Amino acid sequence: xxxxxxxxxxxxxxxxxxxxxxxxxxxxxxxxxxxxxxxxxxxxxxxxxxxxxxxxxxxxxxxx
Numbered sequence: 001x002x003x004x005x006x007x008x009x010x011x012x013x014x015x016x017x018x019x020x021x022x023x024x025x026x027x028x029x030x031x032x033x034x035x036x037x038x039x040x041x042x043x044x045x046x047x048x049x050x051x052x053x054x055x056x057x058x059x060x061x062x063x064x
Contacts, residue, residue: 002029007055014051020044 003011008026015024015033022035022044035041045059 003031003055004029007053011048011051011053014047015044018047020047 005026008029008031011031012024012026015022020035020043021037021040022033024031024033024044026032033041033044035044048057048059
C-alpha cells in the first residue's frame with residue numbers, strides 16, 4: 001500500500017543528511033519532497049534509487 005513509518009523516517013533522514021535544498025515531509029504513507037529546482041529533485045530521486053531501503057519506491061507527479 002504505502003511506506004511504513006520507520007521506512008519513511010529512514011528515507012527522510014537520508015535526504016536531510018545529504019544536504020539537498022529540498023523539504024521532505026511524511027504524509028500518511030507517502031513522502032512528499034518539494035524544492036525550487038527540478039535538478040535538486042532529480043538528485044534526490046537518483047540518491048533514493050541508489051539507496052537500499054528494502055522497499056520498492058515509486059516516484060510520481062514531478063511538476064515544473
